[in-house]
Amino acid sequence: MQKTLVAFDADRIKGYVFGTDRLKEIRGASALLDKLNREMMRTEAKQVKDAEIIPIYTNGGQGLFVVSADNAHTVAEDFGQRIQKKFSEETRGGASITYALQDLPANLPDTINALKRIDLADYFKLIQVQMDFKKGSPADTVVLPSHPLMRPCDACGIRYAAEKGAEKNEPEDLYYCQSCREKQEEDHRIKAQFQKAADYVHNFKQYTEDNILHQELWKRISYYLQEASYDFFPFGSRFVPQRPSDFHAFRPLVEAKEYIGLIYADANNMGAKVTRLTRLGVYEQFAKGVDRAIHQAMSRAIKQHLPIVQIAADEAADDIQDESIVEGKITRFPFDIFLLGGDDIVMLTDAAKAMEVALTIGQEFRSIMTQICQETPEFRELGNDQYSLSIGVVMAPIKYPFRLMLGLVENILKDAKKEAAKARSDRNKQAGIDFDDTRISFRIVNGGMQINANDPYIKKPEDKADRRDEDTNQEFHATLRPYSPRDLDNLLKAIKEGQHLRLGRTKLHQLRESILHMNTTTSVSESIAVLRNWNEIQRKHILTYLRRYGTFYQHAPADPNNPLAGLPRLVFPWFLDTQSVYRTALLDFVELYDFVARDKREQVGYEQ
Ligand SMILES: [Zn+2]
Known part of the structure; x- marks a missing residue:
């Protein structure tokens, strides 16, 4: 029996999912792609006659299969084309997927379990080269028709409108392209099925660790939220809470007034890890383990920080089902999830919860992966590796254009990844310390404190030709972003x-x-003036906080013979690190002050 590997990789996922600024199409697109990836690929594989097509993994927009047949290469080619066609049809040309093939040598064992143990590292490399080559040369770019009388779609503005809009509560004269219509229909379909999904919530035990990951997005979310003991019905109503129908529907759900937080988490250094996979069995467990950890980490963060919210029905600001109203109130999930799985999470929350959610996701992912590595024999051959995330968070007003927010969060994630990579390359210097390259960064768009996004947070000597002499050789960092979990x-x-x-x-x-003067003169005098205006307890809190970060940046451990070693040098509001760079943690403190949910003990009332 001949054998051929088939790999799939969806093209420009984010371009498709985030092709519009509206929640319903984003959600529909995400659900559709997820279903094509996790369900359709497997179903299609089963339906092929006269050949065995065995899935190794299907998540994160990717897939890997082994075709076993007398004419395996031809069957694999047909299979690849059929999946490609399905993707294009089901999304009305909105999304596409690339496949690559690699024949395996003839003398390999026929049973899949034996095959999973064979070293196929060379073939994995070859199929990756094929994939990179095919992805790099898109053969059939969609050529859009162009005609002065054709009208662009009112949702994405890119494709040409084909159908009149039929959305509730919308003006009559909206026209959508087929791709956007399909996304909207998928969102409706999910909404209609949502109460049924509630049944999955009630008897989620019909699913197991083995098959839940091949189910659609909200079944998986329900399953893992259940596993994390999330309370779906804290207010007695047996009606499953709904998701906000559009961004403006987040308004009654948020604590930081009118602000939402977009979180984008992505596993570190996965490319390098994948190149070390040598067998199908390891590949399978690796993909499954990371996918599962992503689901569990997110669910635990939701359990901890994002309980169901109850609001007055007339506050809802969107379409609600009558039967969901109990005594004038409805319940809502105060979050939404756009991408989940593979090694990615993109989700939306209340801005006041976003940083804590991001931190918990980062911490949980790392500890879940550590456990999975210990429990799964296949991970042993990957060595004693660490698994961690980089996470970007953007907090912006609800009315801020979503695509801009997404662009920002992608950049912030890149900053976090760069810092994580730097932490890995510096790793040997701090041997013996429990190593963690998780990095989390954030950005606030026009914050509550009138934050100007263009303020420079880092000043290096060469930037400062206009500075006075004593400042010219000094370097200032007004932010400590990106943060490690401990520092955050x-x-x-x-x-x-x-x-x-x-x-x-x-x-x-x-x-x-005063910090933003970025010097040791006015920064210091003005900051000290503020410090004097606080009472003793407040002052002590600020100084202790600053000193703690100063200590983190001192590499010298405390020395009993030299009480000053290991103590940070403070020049309020700055501390000096070992390279004599002036840093402060206070600006991040100030900027996030309004974007961290207050503890229950806080009295309600406006703080001046
Ligand atoms: Zn469109």
Whole structure:
């Protein structure tokens, strides 16, 4: 029996999913792609006659199969083309997928379990080369028709409109392209099935670890939320909470007024890890393990920070089903998930919860992966490797264009990844320390403190020709982003304590302004003036907080013979690191102050 590997990789997933600024199409597109990837590919594989097509993994927009047949190459080619056609048909030309083939030598064992143990590293490399080659030369670029009388789609603005809009609560004269219509229909389909999905919630035990990952998005989310003991019905109503129908429907759900947070998490260094996979069995367990950890980490973060919210029905600001109203109230999920699986999460939450959600996802992913590595024999041959995420968070007003928000979060994720890579390359220097290259960064768009996104947060000597002499050789970093989980945890706790002590927005804003002078003269004198305006407890809190970061940046451990070693040098608002760079953690503190949910003990009331 001949054998051929078939690999799939969906093209420009984000371009398709985030092709519009509206929640319903984003959600529909995401669900559709996810279903094509996890369900359709496997179903199609089963339907092929006279050949065995065995799935190794199907997630994150990718897939890997082994075709076993007398004419395996031809069968594999047909299979690849059929999946490609399905993708194009089901998304009305909106999405596409690339496949690559690699024949395996003839003398391999016929049973799949034996085959999974054979070293196929060379063939994995070859199929990857094929894939890169095919992805690099898109043969059939869609050529859009062009005609002055054709009207562009009112949702994506790119393709030509083909159908009149039939969406509820929308003006009559909207026209959509077929791709966007298909996305909208998928969103409707899910909404209609949602109560049924509730049945999955009720008896989710019909699914197992082995088959749940081949189910559609909301079944998986329900399953893993159940596993994390998430309470779907905290208010007694047996009606499954709904998701916000559009971005504006987040308004009654958010604590940080009118702000939502977009979180984008992506596993570190996966490319390098994949090149070390040598057998199909390891590939299978690796893909499954990372996919599962992504689901579980997100579910635990939701359980911890994003409980179901109850709001007045007339506050809902969107379409609600009458039967969901109980005593004038409805329940809502205060989040939405756009991409989940493979090694990615893209989700939307209340801005006030976003940083804590990101931190928990980062911490949980790492610890779940550590456990999976220990429990799964296949991981042993990958060595003692660490698994971690880089995470970007953008907090922006609800009305901020979503595509801009997505562009920002992609850049911030890149910053976090760069820092994670740097941490890995510096790794040997701190041998013996429990190594963690998880990195989390954030950005606030026009924040509550009138944050100007163009303020430079880093000033290096060469930037400062206009500075006075004493400053010219000094370097200033007004931010400590991206954060490690330990440092971010400290930051969030310090903010909560600061809120409790009521540090006051006005004073914090003055502190921020003085830091941004980026020098050791006015920065210092103005900051000290702010410090003097706080009472002793408040002052102590700020100084302790700053000193703690100073300590993190000192590499020398405390030395009993030299009490000053290991103590940070503070020049308020700065501390000096080992390279004599002036840094401060206070600007990040100030900027996030309004974007961290207050503890329950806080009294309600506006803080000046
Ligand atoms: Zn469109």
